[in-house]
Amino acid sequence: MYGWEFPPSISGGLGIACHDLTLALSQRNIKINFVLPNLKKATHQKSHVDLISSSDVILQHRYQNISYEDFLQNIDLINVNSALRPYLNEETYIEFLREIQKLSLVTEESGESFFKLNINDLYGPDLLTEVARYAYVAGQIANNVDHDIIHAHDWLTILAGIEAKKASGKKLIYHVHALEIDRSGINVNPEIYRIEKHGLEQADVIIAVSFYTKNIIVKHYGIHPNKVEVVHNAVSKTKVSKIKNIIKKSPQEKIVLFLGRVTFQKGPDYFLEAAAKVLKKQKNIKFVIAGSGDMINRLIERAAELKIGRHVIFTGFLNREQVEEVFAASDVYVMSSVSEPFGISSLEAVLFDVPVILSKQSGVAEVLKHSLKVDFWDTNDLANKIHALVKYPALQNELLVQASEELKHIQWENSAQKVEEIYKASL
Amino acid sequence: MPSICFYFQVHQPKRLRKYTIFDINNSHFYEDEEANAGIMRKVASKCYLPTNQMMLDLIKMHEGRFRISYSISGVAIEQMKKYSPETLDSFRRLVDTGCVEILSETYYHSLSFLKSTEEFKKQIQQHRDLIKQEFGYDTNVFRNTELIYSNDIAKIAEELGFKAILAEGVEKILDWRSANFVYQPSNCNDIKVLLRNYQLSDDIAFRFSNRGWKEFPLKAERFTSWVHDLDSNAETINLFMDYETFGEHQWTETGIFEFMKVLPGFIMKHSSFSFSTPSETIQRYSVREKLNVPYYVSWADTERDLSAWVGNNIQDDALENVFRLEQQVYATANQDLINTWRALQTSDHFYYMCTKWFADGDVHKYFNPYESPYEAYINYQNVLRDFENVLFKQPVLI
Numbered sequence: 001m002y003g004w005e006f007p008p009s010i011s012g013g014l015g016i017a018c019h020d021l022t023l024a025l026s027q028r029n030i031k032i033n034f035v036l037p038n039l040k041k042a043t044h045q046k047s048h049v050d051l052i053s054s055s056d057v058i059l060q061h062r063y064q065n066i067s068y069e070d071f072l073q074n075i076d077l078i079n080v081n082s083a084l085r086p087y088l089n090e091e092t093y094i095e096f097l098r099e100i101q102k103l104s105l106v107t108e109e110s111g112e113s114f115f116k117l118n119i120n121d122l123y124g125p126d127l128l129t130e131v132a133r134y135a136y137v138a139g140q141i142a143n144n145v146d147h148d149i150i151h152a153h154d155w156l157t158i159l160a161g162i163e164a165k166k167a168s169g170k171k172l173i174y175h176v177h178a179l180e181i182d183r184s185g186i187n188v189n190p191e192i193y194r195i196e197k198h199g200l201e202q203a204d205v206i207i208a209v210s211f212y213t214k215n216i217i218v219k220h221y222g223i224h225p226n227k228v229e230v231v232h233n234a235v236s237k238t239k240v241s242k243i244k245n246i247i248k249k250s251p252q253e254k255i256v257l258f259l260g261r262v263t264f265q266k267g268p269d270y271f272l273e274a275a276a277k278v279l280k281k282q283k284n285i286k287f288v289i290a291g292s293g294d295m296i297n298r299l300i301e302r303a304a305e306l307k308i309g310r311h312v313i314f315t316g317f318l319n320r321e322q323v324e325e326v327f328a329a330s331d332v333y334v335m336s337s338v339s340e341p342f343g344i345s346s347l348e349a350v351l352f353d354v355p356v357i358l359s360k361q362s363g364v365a366e367v368l369k370h371s372l373k374v375d376f377w378d379t380n381d382l383a384n385k386i387h388a389l390v391k392y393p394a395l396q397n398e399l400l401v402q403a404s405e406e407l408k409h410i411q412w413e414n415s416a417q418k419v420e421e422i423y424k425a426s427l
Numbered sequence: 428m429p430s431i432c433f434y435f436q437v438h439q440p441k442r443l444r445k446y447t448i449f450d451i452n453n454s455h456f457y458e459d460e461e462a463n464a465g466i467m468r469k470v471a472s473k474c475y476l477p478t479n480q481m482m483l484d485l486i487k488m489h490e491g492r493f494r495i496s497y498s499i500s501g502v503a504i505e506q507m508k509k510y511s512p513e514t515l516d517s518f519r520r521l522v523d524t525g526c527v528e529i530l531s532e533t534y535y536h537s538l539s540f541l542k543s544t545e546e547f548k549k550q551i552q553q554h555r556d557l558i559k560q561e562f563g564y565d566t567n568v569f570r571n572t573e574l575i576y577s578n579d580i581a582k583i584a585e586e587l588g589f590k591a592i593l594a595e596g597v598e599k600i601l602d603w604r605s606a607n608f609v610y611q612p613s614n615c616n617d618i619k620v621l622l623r624n625y626q627l628s629d630d631i632a633f634r635f636s637n638r639g640w641k642e643f644p645l646k647a648e649r650f651t652s653w654v655h656d657l658d659s660n661a662e663t664i665n666l667f668m669d670y671e672t673f674g675e676h677q678w679t680e681t682g683i684f685e686f687m688k689v690l691p692g693f694i695m696k697h698s699s700f701s702f703s704t705p706s707e708t709i710q711r712y713s714v715r716e717k718l719n720v721p722y723y724v725s726w727a728d729t730e731r732d733l734s735a736w737v738g739n740n741i742q743d744d745a746l747e748n749v750f751r752l753e754q755q756v757y758a759t760a761n762q763d764l765i766n767t768w769r770a771l772q773t774s775d776h777f778y779y780m781c782t783k784w785f786a787d788g789d790v791h792k793y794f795n796p797y798e799s800p801y802e803a804y805i806n807y808q809n810v811l812r813d814f815e816n817v818l819f820k821q822p823v824l825i
Contacts, residue, residue, distance in 0.1 A: 281448050369785065372801055384447040388805040394744030395804055401740065402782050 002157035024416030037082030139163020158199030174203035210363020235347035247328035262293030267336035277383035327352035370402035435670035440775035474674035501534030528704035537772035581612035596622030607661035613719035779803035
């Protein structure tokens, strides 16, 4: 399996989905070689020596340092040194490279030995070169590791999947969590689109995280619908920590939460416009925009322009613990995405007893029926629904009673069962 | 000598328009006139007009031996007058034959009995007055909203002078008894209760066009044979259903009209079978037993209880909120406000808020103009909030 992110470094829904699905599959006694791009971790001493010398070396080891080792006995993690991360685009990739460079400099200053690190010797100078480099290196693993199925997650790894298929001749499954169409709307990067289309064509089976995504695959990529299976994401109950019981919601001031990357795709601007409309009718509400992204500055300016700055809080990027805290304190969760293939965070919100308003342009709306739904562009409707949730407590109660019941059936075990069926059918 | 007692329910709610926070305190008009007009005209052309014509023809053809009854809600009559007067005329022609009985109900097809006996009685009187005015007719028999029934409701109906009341013939109240006889509420001495034969009623109202049903397609001969089979152990076979069964729930293409056109003839081929209205039925047959129903039963869903209208958080909250205003509304003595408030009690508003089975999608969805029960509640609450604001600015006259 060519995937993304494993604990402790999970930054978004893709990582959570990869991790939780893999776990559920391993419980079904499916052995997984999980290949993921990773920066070669600096060791305590002479870190960069190691870093340089192992630039293209594949490390294979059992994942250590975990409490649920039993579950993981079926998973081998294979790290491939690469600067790829989910959600990168051309600019953020370059930025990321600069950060890695900076990090290595810090080590140089504090370390005893000195080695000049040229980042470009390690990683591709631009995102697409890095993707291609990763594809080649990671694809070769198929020569050395026994496997029956190749399963790749999203465009950044699909080329690796295709390389692996060339090497071993096994069936290739392309698991689509997001597409360039979702991420960029009309400003589609043609190169990325081409890689995705190529991957979708080369794959033997495509798994889409929702019917919404399947529809985009069929409509925008010209793929035959029979080739696309839908396996919805889920949420794991263990996600709720004690924080839920410690933090109490304030009865005086309601908190309405946006959580996610503050980018075009997530529609934070619609959230802000709706906030302004609600605030004209109802003052005792705080609107929290939690996350980082390229639209932050524009939104701060817009909030000032709308004269609602006092009521809007920008938190910046939150770590897992902070995410839980903000969920626990919130009264309404809004997912105003322009295009959301799934949207696991809204299921998490329900776990924290926060009723949700979902964009109709989302996959999660297919499984979470007991939610309020809006077209992302309809900020009047969004304002109307935020107001109702804040103002009419019975609405919140009924939504939570019903949604919590619904959540019992939205489990990774069910998703894993479907994936296993797809595996068996393609063997 | 059994008889068939047909009763048809005619009701159309006054649906609310989409009413958001931006309307609160800005617009005090709540009705979706466009939708209501459109639906009334559509149902009139698909159901009311052709079915009324068919019934009129049947009554003439059988020279008065085919007899039926209707309950038409006040809000339905109001909308007929406004959007489809020819429909009301065709009902008048039916009543004029003398073979048609009109029943009483609450004017607003409301759930008022749950919260206020006074309000319940007022709305029954309002409906009685309307029937008198539109049809020159004095009602004798009561049926409550969606056939909701209990000892208490029967008692009130008796106090108001009704001779009979209708209810669902569900096992949990019948036990070993048969629905096909006349009963008396256990706490009453005068009023009788007629019980719906739900098997035979639902064969027509629900199963008729169901291709998965083993009796599909149902022919009038076949249905008649089931009725005739009851000969020796039935006195009244009560077939109660929504009138929209004809042409609306069961489309013309299903053959429902052809079925109904020949049914009376087939049934009366057997000389001991005839048709009666509810008032005639209770005169023809004597009470078999007392019937004790200490809780509510209805004809809705498989549960046959109140759970389609009350019981979840949003339904209970909305119902509580509207009835909280009762005193204040009457204190204004403003008839427009009183009527607006009463229209907000119509049971359909609460039916739309039912979360039971919502995720599966079913009959509730079909009748629901809202995308979800939550949308229904939000809209209703917004309207109520505005109404409250208007109400509390009114001078108190009483």
